[in-house]
Amino acid sequence: MKYLLILLAVVLLAAIGLLALSFISARVPDGLGVTNGGLADCPDRDNCVASEASVPGKRVPPIPATGTEGEVMDRLAEAVQRLGGEVAERRGGYLRAVFTSRLWRFRDDLECLYRPGKGVIEVRSAARVGYSDLGVNRRRVEDLRTFFTSP
Structure with a gap:
């Protein structure tokens, strides 16, 4: 019985900690x-x-893109929504989207900057809290690349 109570206390404290991180991640x-x-x-x-990370291990290639700013940003917003993100800000060639995890409601920010002269979209995807994301943001950028470039 004693061990069961200890286990229950540990699980409860872990759940409270994760909920606290979820609330912290609500702040932009x-x-x-x-x-x-x-x-x-x-x-x-x-x-x-x-895509512009100074540390090579954090770098991802930019997404190739051509077209008018409006066309590219519309396609980008559609790709973000298909991935389950919510466009939080869109100004000119800049777009910021928020992705929220299902279970703990952690929020990540995806930023995109269209550079028509270079024919690319610079990307940045980051978790708001924690140290590691187990590769979630890297996969998100690759999925965005797939959705954006597919017809």
Whole structure:
């Protein structure tokens, strides 16, 4: 009986901790958006990938794109919605989307910046809390690439 109560207490504390992280992740982090002509670099955590990341292990290729700003951003917004994201901000060639995990309601931010002169969309996908995301943001960017480039 004693061990059962200890186990129950540990599970309860873990659940409370995860719920607290979920509430913390509801706040939009500082530093999002276009600064000095680009997206922010990834922090020193394993829960972020970006096409312009300074650390090679966090780098992903930008998404190839051609067309007018409106056409590209419309296709991008549609791809985000197909992936289950919600477009939170869209200004010119910049789009920010929020993805929320089903179970614990953790939020991740996906940012895209269309560079028509280069024919690419720069991307950045990062979790708001925690250290590791077990590759979720990297897979999200690759899925976005697939949805965006498929007819």
